[in-house]
Amino acid sequence: MGYVFDYSWIGEYSGVLLKGLWLTVWLILVGATFGVALGIFCAWVRALGPKWARPIVGAYVELIRNTPFLIQLFFIFFGLPSLGVQMGETQAALLAMIINLGAYGCEIVRAGIQATTKGQFEAGWSLGLSRIETFRHVVLIPALQRIWPALSSQIVIVMLGSAVVSQIAAEDISYAADFIQSRTFRAFETYIVATLIYLALAILLRQLLKGVGWVLFPKRSAAR
Amino acid sequence: MMEFSTWDIVRNLLLAARWTIVLSLVAFAGGATVGLVILFLRISKQKAARVFAGGYIELFQGTPLLMQLFLSFFGLSLLGVEVPAWLAASVALILWTASFLAEIWRGCVESIPKGQWEASASLGMGRFEQMRHVILPQALTIAIPPTVGFSVQVVKGTSLTSIIGFTELAKAGQVLTNATFMPFTVYGFVALIYFALCFPLSKSSQFLERKLNVAHRDH
Numbered sequence: 489m490g491y492v493f494d495y496s497w498i499g500e501y502s503g504v505l506l507k508g509l510w511l512t513v514w515l516i517l518v519g520a521t522f523g524v525a526l527g528i529f530c531a532w533v534r535a536l537g538p539k540w541a542r543p544i545v546g547a548y549v550e551l552i553r554n555t556p557f558l559i560q561l562f563f564i565f566f567g568l569p570s571l572g573v574q575m576g577e578t579q580a581a582l583l584a585m586i587i588n589l590g591a592y593g594c595e596i597v598r599a600g601i602q603a604t605t606k607g608q609f610e611a612g613w614s615l616g617l618s619r620i621e622t623f624r625h626v627v628l629i630p631a632l633q634r635i636w637p638a639l640s641s642q643i644v645i646v647m648l649g650s651a652v653v654s655q656i657a658a659e660d661i662s663y664a665a666d667f668i669q670s671r672t673f674r675a676f677e678t679y680i681v682a683t684l685i686y687l688a689l690a691i692l693l694r695q696l697l698k699g700v701g702w703v704l705f706p707k708r709s710a711a712r
Numbered sequence: 713m714m715e716f717s718t719w720d721i722v723r724n725l726l727l728a729a730r731w732t733i734v735l736s737l738v739a740f741a742g743g744a745t746v747g748l749v750i751l752f753l754r755i756s757k758q759k760a761a762r763v764f765a766g767g768y769i770e771l772f773q774g775t776p777l778l779m780q781l782f783l784s785f786f787g788l789s790l791l792g793v794e795v796p797a798w799l800a801a802s803v804a805l806i807l808w809t810a811s812f813l814a815e816i817w818r819g820c821v822e823s824i825p826k827g828q829w830e831a832s833a834s835l836g837m838g839r840f841e842q843m844r845h846v847i848l849p850q851a852l853t854i855a856i857p858p859t860v861g862f863s864v865q866v867v868k869g870t871s872l873t874s875i876i877g878f879t880e881l882a883k884a885g886q887v888l889t890n891a892t893f894m895p896f897t898v899y900g901f902v903a904l905i906y907f908a909l910c911f912p913l914s915k916s917s918q919f920l921e922r923k924l925n926v927a928h929r930d931h
Contacts, residue, residue, distance in 0.1 A: 491790045554864065554910035555903045556871035558882055563903060566895035644774075651776035655875060662778060675786040683779040690774040 497672045498681065501664075508664030509685060511578070515660065516647040516693065519585035523646070524639065526586060527593020528628065534594065535601045536623065545594065552591035557649050560584050565656045581653035581660075589646045596638050600631030633705040640697035644690050651686065661685055716892045722901055728884030729905050735870045735880060736909075738802050740863055743809025750814035755821060757839070765814065772811035778872050780804045785876045801873035809866055816862060820855040821847055857924060861917035864910045871906070881905060 498505075533545045552560065564587075565580040575583070604627045612622035632639075654663035665682035669675040754765035772780065784804035788795040824847050832846040874883035885902035889895045 550911065550914070551903075551907060554868075554914055555906045556868040556882065558871045558874070559885070559899060559903050559906060562882075562885070562895070563899040566889060567899045568896070570894075570896040648774075648776040651778040652872060652875070662776070665779075665782075676783065676790055679779055679782040679786060683775045683783060686776050686779060687771065687774045 493677055494674055495677055495681070497668065497674060497678075501668045501672070504664045504668060505661070505681070505685070508659060508661040509689075511658065511663075512647070512650060512660040512689065515578075515582055515585060515650055515653070515658075516643070519582055519589060519646065519650075520643045522586045523589025524593050524643075526590030527597050527639075528632075530590060530594035531597035531601055532623065532628075534598055536627075549591045549594050552588055553595070557584065557588055558652050558655065560588060561653060561656060577653070577656045577658040580656060581650070581658040584653070585646055585650055588649070589642065592642045592646075593639060596635050596642060597631060599638075600635035601627055603634060604631060629705070633701075636697075636701045636705065640694065640701070643697060644693055647693055648686060648690060716888070716894075718897070721888055721892065721894075721898055724888060725881060725884055725898075725901055725905055728879060729881045729909070731878070731880040732867065732870050732882075732906075732909070735798070735801060735805065735873065735878070736863070736867045739805035739809050739866050739870065742802065742806035743813055743866070746806055746810035747813030747817065750810055751817045751821070752843075754814055754818050769811045769815050772808050773815070777804070777808050777869055778875060780808055781872055781876050797873065797876050797878040800876055801870075801878045805866070805869060805873070808869065809862075812862055812865070813859065816858045817851065817855050820851040820858075823854060824850050853924060857917050857921035860913060860920060864913045864917075867909050867913070868906065 530545045530549065533541050534549075537545075561580065561584040564584050565575075565577065568574070608626050609622060612626040613619075617625065650660065651662040653660055654666055657663065661682050665678050669678040672678065750765050750768055753761040754769070756762055756765075781801060781804045784807075785795060785797070785800035788800055788803065828846055828850070829842060832842040837845065870880060871882040874880060874886065877883075879887075881902055885898050889898045892898060
């Protein structure tokens with residue numbers, strides 16, 4: 489005996505795969521944008537924000553970082569409706585990704601902020617910059633530049649983790665694969681193709697983020 | 713119909729959490745063993761071995777764990793044997809864990825100054841002896857905090873095995889939700905149990921890191 493691999497279904501189902509690919513791409517682009525923004529905000533609160541808010545953000549970060557993404561997703565999609573917060577599967581998936589990346593992003597950005605010495609703050613103020621201006625130009629941008637590689641890999645990890653949103657029936661790549669293999673009974677081949685799509689996406693996303701880093705942080709030798 | 717008290721929910725979840733712990737230990741022990749092999753290949757003098765290990769790491773870190781679980785589940789059954797979910801789950805988690813541990817440890821080994829390699833080579837040690845007596849003992853101290861930190865990812869990773877039908881904490885949560893119609897309570901407790909497992913690991917990783925950093929500053 490011997491198993492004969494059969495990839496003849498690809499043509500027929502390429503539309504389904506493309507649709508799934510589109511949702512995964514959309515989720516990570518939107519999710520990463522808002523997730524990084526949330527991470528920066530939380531890092532600001534933890535490092536320089538009002539004292540009362542710091543432990544709240546700290547608890548959020550620890551809670552998210554020490555529970556599985558799948559459970560966060562289920563809690564948002566199945567648990568929150570009993571509090572009257574109802575949402576579709578795509579919104580729930582997006583929200584879970586933003587909340588998840590926000591917590592990791594917070595820790596990463598905070599590490600970058602903490603590397604800023606006190607003297608740099610004082611130098612900023614002595615130049616007549618306001619607190620916010622100092623934060624933006626003296627603290628945040630150099631910090632982001634320092635931690636951009638770490639943040640990029642976290643974004644890729646969140647993209648790969650997003651494969652589980654198919655479990656709440658959000659129609660991403662893995663959902664497309666589940667659908668196709670239930671029709672063709674070619675489970676192994678289907679998941680091979682889906683896995684290769686994810687691999688290509690991860691490699692492309694890494695390159696894209698490198699490019700974004702180039703655009704956001706053109707040579708700033710003064711940054712360090 | 714059976715009524716579930718809060719205690720019934722928690723008790724059943726805690727019973728299921730045993731399997732999360734067992735699977736985590738299996739994945740970690742197996743992943744460390746395979747990871748050590750990949751590490752040796754990754755820093756080998758043979759180019760082919762380095763390329764293979766690099767490709768292995770890229771493949772397992774560049775694809776979703778969920779897909780790896782599915783491929784393990786359906787791939788193993790292509791061999792013509794009935795594959796139980798725990799076996800497919802263990803295989804996938806071990807290979808996945810190995811790819812991360814190998815890369816973490818490579819960083820630690822490479823942080824050992826080159827002079828240590830040269831000194832041990834000048835004593836006539838072979839490559840394996842160098843690793844065994846000189847490099848690994850030093851790299852081990854550096855490797856402990858990130859390794860403990862990664863164990864959190866392993867515990868969280870086991871939750872995905874519920875999707876291929878292994879009954880652990882996440883799966884028990886789904887079953888209990890279907891039985892009680894109380895997703896908020898059930899998933900809340902599931903999250904708390906995961907937190908209770910992971911938080912001490914995260915904290916001890918941070919603690920060890922700080923402790924080791926202090927040791928470094930003293931030198």
